[in-house]
Amino acid sequence: MNTASPVLEVRGVSRAYPLPRPRPLAPRPVRQAVADVSLTLARGESLGIVGESGCGKSTLARLITALEPPDTGHVLIDGQDPNTLGKAALRRLRRAVQMVFQDPLGSLDPRWPVWRIVAEPLAGLAPEVPRADRRARVIDALAAVGLGKDALDRYPHQFSGGQRQRIAIARALVTDPDIVVADEPVSALDVSVQAQVLNLFLELRRRRGLALLFISHDLDVVRHVTERVMVMDRGRVVEAGPTAEVLAHPAHPHTAALMAAVPRLEAAWTGR
Amino acid sequence: MVEAMGQRRRLGVAAWTGGAIAALVLLVGAVSLVWTPHDPAVMDVANKLSGPSWSHPLGTDHFGRDTLSQLMVGARVSIAVSLVAVGLGVGLGVPLGLLAAARAGWIDEAVMRFNDLAFAFPALLTAVLITALLGPGAINAILAIGIFNIPVFARVARGAALALWTRPFIQAARLAGRGRTRISIEHILPNIAGALIVQGTIQFALAVLAEAGLSYLGLGSQPPEVSWGRMLNEAQTFLFLDPRLAILPGLAIVVTVLGLNLLGDGLRDRLDPRLEPRRGGR
Numbered sequence: 001m002n003t004a005s006p007v008l009e010v011r012g013v014s015r016a017y018p019l020p021r022p023r024p025l026a027p028r029p030v031r032q033a034v035a036d037v038s039l040t041l042a043r044g045e046s047l048g049i050v051g052e053s054g055c056g057k058s059t060l061a062r063l064i065t066a067l068e069p070p071d072t073g074h075v076l077i078d079g080q081d082p083n084t085l086g087k088a089a090l091r092r093l094r095r096a097v098q099m100v101f102q103d104p105l106g107s108l109d110p111r112w113p114v115w116r117i118v119a120e121p122l123a124g125l126a127p128e129v130p131r132a133d134r135r136a137r138v139i140d141a142l143a144a145v146g147l148g149k150d151a152l153d154r155y156p157h158q159f160s161g162g163q164r165q166r167i168a169i170a171r172a173l174v175t176d177p178d179i180v181v182a183d184e185p186v187s188a189l190d191v192s193v194q195a196q197v198l199n200l201f202l203e204l205r206r207r208r209g210l211a212l213l214f215i216s217h218d219l220d221v222v223r224h225v226t227e228r229v230m231v232m233d234r235g236r237v238v239e240a241g242p243t244a245e246v247l248a249h250p251a252h253p254h255t256a257a258l259m260a261a262v263p264r265l266e267a268a269w270t271g272r
Numbered sequence: 273m274v275e276a277m278g279q280r281r282r283l284g285v286a287a288w289t290g291g292a293i294a295a296l297v298l299l300v301g302a303v304s305l306v307w308t309p310h311d312p313a314v315m316d317v318a319n320k321l322s323g324p325s326w327s328h329p330l331g332t333d334h335f336g337r338d339t340l341s342q343l344m345v346g347a348r349v350s351i352a353v354s355l356v357a358v359g360l361g362v363g364l365g366v367p368l369g370l371l372a373a374a375r376a377g378w379i380d381e382a383v384m385r386f387n388d389l390a391f392a393f394p395a396l397l398t399a400v401l402i403t404a405l406l407g408p409g410a411i412n413a414i415l416a417i418g419i420f421n422i423p424v425f426a427r428v429a430r431g432a433a434l435a436l437w438t439r440p441f442i443q444a445a446r447l448a449g450r451g452r453t454r455i456s457i458e459h460i461l462p463n464i465a466g467a468l469i470v471q472g473t474i475q476f477a478l479a480v481l482a483e484a485g486l487s488y489l490g491l492g493s494q495p496p497e498v499s500w501g502r503m504l505n506e507a508q509t510f511l512f513l514d515p516r517l518a519i520l521p522g523l524a525i526v527v528t529v530l531g532l533n534l535l536g537d538g539l540r541d542r543l544d545p546r547l548e549p550r551r552g553g554r
Binding site: 062065067090091094097098099101102103106107108109110111112120121123124125168171 | 439440441443444445446447448449450459462463
């Protein structure tokens with residue numbers, strides 16, 4: 001494994017969205033969702049991105065997965081900028097970057113059976129894999145997330161929240177990616193299920209050498225799965241460093257504020 | 273959670289009633305293809321304007337034609353014209369709506385402004401104009417009714433599709449390298465089918481009314497073809513002499529339209545995702 005060159009490099013990306021005009025003919029105000037963000041992710045590394053909702057975390061995820069192009073700056077995946085590639089090359093590159101979404105039910109088409117959902121990235125990105133082999137790869141991916149063959153012909157609504165997120169993770173794994181971007185992957189799950197899914201991420205990282213970009217507002221979750229962390233506030237990176245260090249000694253007031261916002265059971269008890 | 277998903281809302285009594293009426297009309301129309309009590313075109317002047325009897329259960333008209341047979345064939349004509357007209361609206365309107373939703377920007381603007389333009393015309397009056405220009409007849413009636421179904425389905429398809437395009441499973445499909453056309457066909461269309469079926473049922477009812485209106489004015493299907501609208505037209509001369517001739521086709525129209533509307537409303541409660549409470553993921 002080549003650890004010298006980063007698998008993902010983000011160089012000074014910005015993205016602004018136009019807002020509605022406050023009155024007719026007035027200049028359109030813009031909302032700077034992401035402003036001059038840079039980061040690198042080494043092979044097999046796990047980077048957390050934390051911040052309050054609306055701080056630009058999810059926009060950054062869409063830029064990194066090339067769902068949208070940045071206004072300025074570059075995203076480099078294995079040294080290639082997806083926004084400059086032709087369709088065929090982009091498909092090849094997309095295999096390397098897959099994503100897990102926050103709402104597991106919303107990220108699975110309710111009308112599709114599980115085998116079709118999990119096979120979709122193969123069908124779209126790996127046309128050279130013969131149809132006959134797709135099924136085997138889908139079964140492998142489902143096995144990697146702890147689901148059996150009996151899941152293949154069932155529909156998303158027949159699963160629990162945690163199982164649905166496993167299906168979404170299986171879909172992200174089926175093309176054997178180098179990077180998985182996980183946008184709040186456990187925040188819609190019951191606390192009891194969160195730990196299982198987080199442990200699954202840890203295990204997949206270890207076994208597959210997966211680099212993980214883990215977006216969350218939950219510092220406890222980030223502490224559990226990431227080595228490095230970046231704190232974002234209003235589109236900018238305000239603090240970055242090893243997770244343990246940043247969370248133990250927050251240098252930026254915004255990080256400290258985020259830490260303070262974590263509800264503490266003990267505090268509630270002792271406060272009485 | 274899983275249990276809650278299992279128990280989908282049932283269709284209400286109104287929907288079942290509507291469905292039964294629609295099925296009955298469909299059945300009567302189908303039967304008329306192979307059998308009617310009498311040939312609806314054969315005149316029997318000796319028996320004109322006769323009341324219900326064993327040989328003519330619903331009586332005869334001023335030429336002695338069997339009213340029941342005419343109503344049966346009229347059902348078939350009504351269904352055929354409406355079905356093709358709605359089919360025309362679905363066939364052209366839904367792709368347009370999907371296209372508009374998939375391609376934001378000027379294509380969407382163009383499709384929707386064209387839609388607004390179409391909605392600015394009073395549909396039935398323009399249908400009259402079209403049949404007057406193209407000449408009366410069933411085919412032209414279908415065209416005239418169908419044209420105004422196109423923007424209706426375009427609008428419904430676009431609205432429902434736009435709501436879906438923001439959903440994560442569509443983003444997942446894009447990450448899977450799927451193009452907009454493919455996503456529209458494989459993901460969007462199956463998920464908006466419910467809304468389209470509901471709209472289709474309601475448009476079908478409107479088409480039955482429009483067809484009756486056009487043939488009442490003599491612009492729909494032509495003799496010897498029978499239709500409910502023309503039966504009404506011919507009956508108005510005898511309105512005071514024999515109101516039965518006007519009441520029977522009128523009832524057929526009202527009951528059919530009512531049935532389809534009841535069915536449409538019932539299906540909407542069940543199928544239209546816009547009315548569904550959010551069945552959340554937690």
